[in-house]
Amino acid sequence: MTSVCMYFQVHQPFRLRRFWPDDRSGFFRYFDERSNREIFERVAEKCYIPANRTLLDSIDEHKGEFRFSLSITGTLLEQCELWGKEVLESFRQMAETGAVEFLDETFYHSLSSLFEDKTEFIEEIKEHRELMSDLLGVKPQIFRNTELLYNNTIAKIASDLGYRAILTEGADHMLSGRSPNLLYRAKGSGLPIIFRNYKLSDDIGYRFSSRWWEEYPLTAEKWALWASGIKEDCVNIFMDYETFGEHQWKETGIFSFLQKLPGEVLKTRLSFSTPLELVEKYSPVAEIDVGDFSTISWADMERDTSAWLGNDMQRRCFEEIKLLEPFVKKTGDPEILRIWKHLLTSDHYYYMCTKWLGDGDVHSYFSVHPTPFDAAVNFMAVLIDFKAQVFRKLSEIA
Amino acid sequence: MGVHLPYSPKWYWPVEGFSGVPEMDRYFDRNHIFSRFLKTSRQVLHLNDMFLESIEKGGRYSFDLSGPFLEQCRWNPELLESFRELRESGSIEFTGSCRYHSLSSLYPDLSWFKEEVLIYRETLRELLGVIPKTFVNTELLYTEMAGSMLTDMGFRCLIAEGSRNILNGYDPVNIFENHIPTLLRHINLSEDLELRFSKKDWEGYPLIPEKFADWIASMHGDVLTLYFDYTNLCYHYRNKSTIADFIRNFPDALKIRGIEMLTPYEAVKRFTPLRLSTLGTEKTIRYGMHNALGNHAQQLYLRELIRVGEELSELKGNKNYWKLKEVFGYLQQSEIFFSMNSGNIREGYERAVNYFSILSDLRRAVLQEGA
Numbered sequence: 086m087t088s089v090c091m092y093f094q095v096h097q098p099f100r101l102r103r104f105w106p107d108d109r110s111g112f113f114r115y116f117d118e119r120s121n122r123e124i125f126e127r128v129a130e131k132c133y134i135p136a137n138r139t140l141l142d143s144i145d146e147h148k149g150e151f152r153f154s155l156s157i158t159g160t161l162l163e164q165c166e167l168w169g170k171e172v173l174e175s176f177r178q179m180a181e182t183g184a185v186e187f188l189d190e191t192f193y194h195s196l197s198s199l200f201e202d203k204t205e206f207i208e209e210i211k212e213h214r215e216l217m218s219d220l221l222g223v224k225p226q227i228f229r230n231t232e233l234l235y236n237n238t239i240a241k242i243a244s245d246l247g248y249r250a251i252l253t254e255g256a257d258h259m260l261s262g263r264s265p266n267l268l269y270r271a272k273g274s275g276l277p278i279i280f281r282n283y284k285l286s287d288d289i290g291y292r293f294s295s296r297w298w299e300e301y302p303l304t305a306e307k308w309a310l311w312a313s314g315i316k317e318d319c320v321n322i323f324m325d326y327e328t329f330g331e332h333q334w335k336e337t338g339i340f341s342f343l344q345k346l347p348g349e350v351l352k353t354r355l356s357f358s359t360p361l362e363l364v365e366k367y368s369p370v371a372e373i374d375v376g377d378f379s380t381i382s383w384a385d386m387e388r389d390t391s392a393w394l395g396n397d398m399q400r401r402c403f404e405e406i407k408l409l410e411p412f413v414k415k416t417g418d419p420e421i422l423r424i425w426k427h428l429l430t431s432d433h434y435y436y437m438c439t440k441w442l443g444d445g446d447v448h449s450y451f452s453v454h455p456t457p458f459d460a461a462v463n464f465m466a467v468l469i470d471f472k473a474q475v476f477r478k479l480s481e482i483a
Numbered sequence: 484m485g486v487h488l489p490y491s492p493k494w495y496w497p498v499e500g501f502s503g504v505p506e507m508d509r510y511f512d513r514n515h516i517f518s519r520f521l522k523t524s525r526q527v528l529h530l531n532d533m534f535l536e537s538i539e540k541g542g543r544y545s546f547d548l549s550g551p552f553l554e555q556c557r558w559n560p561e562l563l564e565s566f567r568e569l570r571e572s573g574s575i576e577f578t579g580s581c582r583y584h585s586l587s588s589l590y591p592d593l594s595w596f597k598e599e600v601l602i603y604r605e606t607l608r609e610l611l612g613v614i615p616k617t618f619v620n621t622e623l624l625y626t627e628m629a630g631s632m633l634t635d636m637g638f639r640c641l642i643a644e645g646s647r648n649i650l651n652g653y654d655p656v657n658i659f660e661n662h663i664p665t666l667l668r669h670i671n672l673s674e675d676l677e678l679r680f681s682k683k684d685w686e687g688y689p690l691i692p693e694k695f696a697d698w699i700a701s702m703h704g705d706v707l708t709l710y711f712d713y714t715n716l717c718y719h720y721r722n723k724s725t726i727a728d729f730i731r732n733f734p735d736a737l738k739i740r741g742i743e744m745l746t747p748y749e750a751v752k753r754f755t756p757l758r759l760s761t762l763g764t765e766k767t768i769r770y771g772m773h774n775a776l777g778n779h780a781q782q783l784y785l786r787e788l789i790r791v792g793e794e795l796s797e798l799k800g801n802k803n804y805w806k807l808k809e810v811f812g813y814l815q816q817s818e819i820f821f822s823m824n825s826g827n828i829r830e831g832y833e834r835a836v837n838y839f840s841i842l843s844d845l846r847r848a849v850l851q852e853g854a
Contacts, residue, residue, distance in 0.1 A: 106786060398836045404497045405840060412501075439829070458832035462780045465839035469787050472843050473850060480854030 087266075088319045088358035088366065089312060089350055090279065091153040092229070092252065093326035095133070096194050097125055097161045098432035100453050104466040112424060115467050120453060125164045129172050132330035137175040139329075139340055143347045144184045151347035152184045152357040155326070156229050159192030159216050160430060166220075173220065180221045186359035189213050189225040189248065195429035196393055198230055198239050199380070200407055209426065210246060227252065227360040231431050233281065233323070233383040234390065236375045240271035240278065248276070250364045252323065254383040255280035259375060266317035270369035277364050278373055281323040281383060285312055290324035294337035302338070305345035313353035318367045320355070323383070385440065393434035398461035403434060405468050409475060416478045424471060428464075436460035485619070486713040487549035487584060488523055489818040490516055494837055500844030504803045504852065505810055510841045520555045524562045526717040531565045533730045538574045542734040543744040545576035547619040547642075547710075549584045550603050551816065553610065563610055570611055576746035579604055579615035579638060585815035586775065588620055588629040590789055597632060599812075616640060617747040621817050623668060623710065624769055625649060627762065631662040640751040641665045642710060644769035651761040656704025660756035661763050666708040666747055672698065677711035681724040692729055692736035700740040705754040708747070775820040780835035784823065784842070788815060791846045794853065803852050810845055814838075 102117035143151050157176065165173040179185040191197060191209035198206045210228070217223050228243040228251050235253035243251045255265030263269075265280035288308060292298045300307070312320050325332065333339040350357065358366065375381060384392040394400050406428050413425040436452040437460045454460035493512035500509065507513065534544060546569070548556070556562050569575045581587060582603040587596040600618070608614055617640040618633050620626075625643035633641060645655035645667035653659075655667040675695070679685045687694070699707055719726040734744060745753070776785060795811055798804045823835045 105783070106790065398833055401497065401836050401840055405843070408497050408501050456828060456832075458828050459779070461836050462783070462832050462839070465836050465843075466783045466787075469839055469843040469846060473846050476847050476850040480850055483854045 087313075087315055087317065087355050088363060089355050090319050090321045090358050090360055090363055092188065092321075092323045092360065093153065093155050093328075094229075094324070095155055095157040095161055095326040097121070097128065097158075097164055098194060098430045099160055099164075099427050100124070101433065101463060101467055104463055104470070106466075106470055111420060112427075115424060115471065116427065117453075121164065122168050125168050128327060128331050129169045131335065132327050133169070133172045134175065135335070135340060136326065136329040136343065137172070137179065139344050140185075141175070141178060141182070143344065144179075144182050147347050147351060149184055150351055150357060152186070152359050152362070154186040154188055154227070154359045155179070156188035156190050157217075158190065158194040159213050160194055160427070162216060162220055177221055180223050186227070186361055187217055187221060187223045187225050188227050188229045188252070188360070189217065190229050191231055192216060193426045193430050194231050194432070195426065196231060196234075196403065196431050196434065197429055198234055198242075199390065199394070199403075200410075202410075203238070203242055205410060205426075205429075207242060207246065210242075226250075227279075227364075229253075232392075234380055235278075235382070236377050236380045237271055237273045238377050239380075240276045241274040244271070244274035244276040250277040250279055250360055252279050252321075252360065253281070254381055254388055255283055255321070256381045256388040258388070259373070259379075259381055263371065264317055265321065266315050266319055268318065268363065268367050268369040269371055269373045272372050272374040277369050279319070279321055279360055279363060282315075282321050283383070285320060286322045286324050289322070289342070290328045290332070293328075293333050293339060293342070303342070305342050305349040308342075308346065309349035309353050309355070312350065313355050319358070319363050384435075387440075391440065392438050393431050396437070396439050398439075398458070399434050399437045402437065402461060402464050402468065405465075405472070409472060412475050412479060416475060416482070418478055421475060421478060425475075428467070428471070433460070433464055437464065484544060484711060484713045484716075485547040485549065486527065486552050488516075488520055488552045488555055488714070489584065489816050490551045490555075490813050492814075492819060492838060492841060495841050495844075497840055497844070500840075501847065504806055504848055505845060506806075507810060507813070509844075510810065511813065516555070517558065520558060523714060523717065524556075524559050526720065527713065528562060528565055530713065530716055530720060531569060533727050535569065535572065537730045537734055538569075538572045540731065540734045541738060541744065542730075543574045543746050543749070545578055545617065545746045546713075547578045547580055548607075549621075550580055550582035550599070550606070551584050551813070553603075553606055556610065566611055570613060574746075576617060576748055577607060577611060577613045577615055578642065578747065579607070579618040581621050582606070583812040583815045584621050584817055585812070586621060586624070586785075586817055586820065587815060588624055588626050589776075589785075590792070592789075592792075593628060593632055595792060596629060597636070600633070600636060617642060617751075619710075622769065622772070622775070624772075625665070625762070627661065630665070630762070634663045638663065640747045642668065642708060642747055644668050644771075645670050645708070646770040648770060649759075649761050651759065653757075653759065654702070654704060656702055656707050658706060658751060658754050658756040659759035659762060661759065664751040664756045665759075665762065666706065666750065668708050668710040672707070673709045673711050676709065677715045680726060680729075681719045681722050689725060690729065691725070692733045695729075695733070696736035696740050696742065699737070699742060706745065706750045774824050775817060778824050778831070780823045780832055781820050784820065784835065784838060787839070787842055787846070791842065791849060794846070794849050798849065798853055801852055803848075807845070807849055807852060811849075814842060814845065 099116040192212040226249045228248040233253045265282050269278045380390050437457045439457050580603050582599040618638045619642045623644035641663050655669045659665045823831045
């Protein structure tokens, strides 16, 4: 029997404020308390609360046969604690159903996996693991990296940390003709890899409400029919959780699609499995080799690192933050450390992306900055100030 | 005439920073600067010779050698010798300027400005043996505060941009005064020489000394100030235009029409200044400065620069103070500001990201020095 494995990514960054050096101090000297709160509250109302409700109802209705997984970033959970206890509570309810598997990732949705030195990356995974245990009482067994960034080394680290599998994008240029609907194993570590079926995922996440699409309007029945055409082991459907109600507005009918989907899928020969269940059910069929300089991800058409590190400004900003690491750590100051870690969040770099054609629309949709250039200058303005704070602190304790 | 070559920052990579006291080479591309200087200095030498000929025919001029240019002149003794020869003619006045071609006259604390003016004055005395009486601020900026400070420092004359907001309806054909007698540049006529001289589609083309002298003769007033960029004359010269003939014959053309050539300080001594109330407001500054300080990146850069300056001031007496101060000095150049707003936003802001990176490393070094 073929399994449908659904995983939703739940994330909000702490966006930077339009920086001007003034007398504010602490975390909110750099991060925008008001706009982050407003965005969180809007997304909670439009997406998290209704989508959680819909999924919880489906779990009840299908008595354990509808199963899926969630990966929630530390930054989003921090925002829930600050501004949305109700959202946090409904994630807890999901954990209690036993039908939802939670994944681990970096606490900060960060790009730390791209550092040559992986100490910080490992630290951030452990921070996330601890948070999942503290807030939701779960111990994830499966790892997914920020934006599904993947290479052999990242898989090796996940494997060393005891994870049973890793999720990534079923990028064509890497699969080169092989099917994403089977499990593979990573070169070096042998860790099982679960690949995203981007065609069937994007039918929902990206094309659902597109009137230019010949298949518009998409019904749960039609989608289940397509999925049931797959005769291999698994159909892996990964997408942003914000698809429901935020990227695809309520008016598009996305919630009724979501509500009908489990029933329609279960009517076919398909069943639902979580990533851990996939690993227990199926065996990897071949080895996959992705070197450190061919890192893949699920972003944009290129499905590589170019959405965050594609231009000169992005590389400069990333370089600055990376080189600051030993100094930040030397201060031993928890607040400085926390700010630095949040500056590694991939979204800051995404806002600076200048790949205009096609994907540019997506980038500007997510950004609070008028242009990528403003985003970069603003990031650097924060950096000058923050770097000075780090070195001032070091000279105090010297 | 202004002679200026900036000391351009390079594309700096953060990995070059994060430790030690920065040398100039960490942030500036000296090879590029040096090769540009060599090219320009050959042209300046030619031009200087032309002006010597013009002087023999009665021409009188003044030179505003920018601080960064004057420092670069040390690389070419022949060039310094050529300027000394011009000085010895007795028909040239050298003016005072800012050491780093900065916008420091706009900072809240004018002590940076004052120091730059003093350093420049000392360098000019050392290299050319003159002490300037006239001051020309970076970009011909005028600010009231700077005006009164310059008087106290012994300057007797100022040249500033003849912007409409300053002229307030007057023509720039007199000496104006608030704290200090001020000559305001005649923008149109200066730009005829500076920008339009070689343009074949310009209605004034070809510009010959007689025609230009006629235009001047038709104006009524005491004194008319022409100020232009020397390197632009080099450009006309390179284009094989008639600029050499023009320079040579201009004094005669004026003399025939009863117009005398004067240096700025001579003009100030001769004519009675007119009070101009617009020179007295705090806001008085030339038009066009939005190109230097108009966008967010520029405002941020200025703000950070001032903060680094404040932190640096507390290090006087430290071992590496002068070294850091020299680098800081060059990071104030007005070109850095202008380049963040030239071309499209992409070019300007990519440069800004680079400059911010540089400034953040200097600030790191300053803070470490103070530890």
